[in-house]
Amino acid sequence: MKTIPNAAVELQNEAGLYADRLSINVELPTQAGLNKYAPEKDLLAIDGAMASMKEKIDEHKNSATYTGKRLPRFSPGGQSTQMIIGADGSNDKTILTSSVNLYNQHKLRRVYYSAFSPIDHASQLLPLKPAPLIREHRLYQADWLLRFYDFKLDEILQGANGNMLDMQHDPKLAWALSNRQLFPVDLNRADQHLLLRVPGIGAxxxxxxxxxxxHGQLRWADLAKLRLPLQKIKPFISVVDYSPSAKLLETDQLSARMAQPSQMELFGGMV
Incomplete structure (x- = not known):
């Protein structure tokens, strides 16, 4: 359920008793962007509302009444927010930095990214073309790496052009291509931290x-049984009976071979 920073406290308190999750949308990651496109919104007010919501969620989760009974559930799924991508000039570093701060400060369960799409009779300040959906997808992938794969933001943005994520490669693959000296990773010896950085291998x-x-050592046949994308992981791993040639990792063609096709517009051309 969505709420707003200045909503009546009694209404928010009641909403939390019925909703699985509450959402206060940031919309844009900077105050400058809000001033231009949504001047009625204030990041400090949004931040304060999120902090109050976190306190209320924690209070109901951790407290018990004097009778020993727990307080009723309040937004048990936590809180979330949404950011519009491509409406203002914010780059991916700015967007992800905002997300990291929100996760750390307010323990958000999820930040949702929504690619901007123009509508008829919209403000002339807004872009005329939609943001590419592949950018939204890359931000979700980076967000996942930050939350579940122990990546740091500076690692994800390593080698980023203009603080923008690589549109041709997913963030983990882009990181691996920029750190080829760490590969191939021996799947029988590497620690969990390094295993999580192998392209094509999930948590x-x-x-x-x-x-x-x-119980034993991994062989190539075991990787097939695990249903791993063998062609994707092939340059980056080694097992008892397989190791890639140095030439495979060093070749300039590896990056091009693993690049994804560019997103096409509905009526032709490239986005």
Whole structure:
């Protein structure tokens, strides 16, 4: 359920008793952007409302009444927010920095990214073309790495052009291509931190690999049984009976071979 910073406290308190999750939308990551496109919004007010919401959620989660009974559930799914991508000039570093701060300060469960799409009779200040959906997708991927793969923001933005994520490669693959000296990773010896950085290997699969290693060594056939994308991981891993040639990692063609096709506009051309 969505709420707003200046909503009546009694209404927010009641909403939290019925909603699984409450959302106070930031909309844009900077006050300058809000001043231009949504001057009625104030980041300090939004931040204060999120802080109050966090306190209320924590109060109901951790407190008990004098009878020993727990307080009723209040927004048990926590709180979330949304940011519009491509409406203002904010780059990906600015957007992700805002997300990291929101996760750290208010323990948000999720930041949603929504690519800007123009509508008829909109303000002339707004862009005429929609933001590419691939940019929205890349931000979600980067957000996932920050929350579940132990990546730091400066790692994700390593080598970024103009503080923008690579549109041709997903963020983990882009990081791996920029740090080829760390590969191939020996799946039988690498720690969890490094395993999580191998392109094509997810967090759950890392746990399966660690479990298998307690009973024996991984072989190429085991990777197929784990349903891993073998062609994607092939340049970046080694096991008992397989190791990529140095030439495979060093070739300039590796980046191009793993690039994804550019997003096409509905009526032709490139976005």
């Amino acid at each position: 759950r699969t890392v746990q399966k690999i660690l479990t298998i290693r307690r």
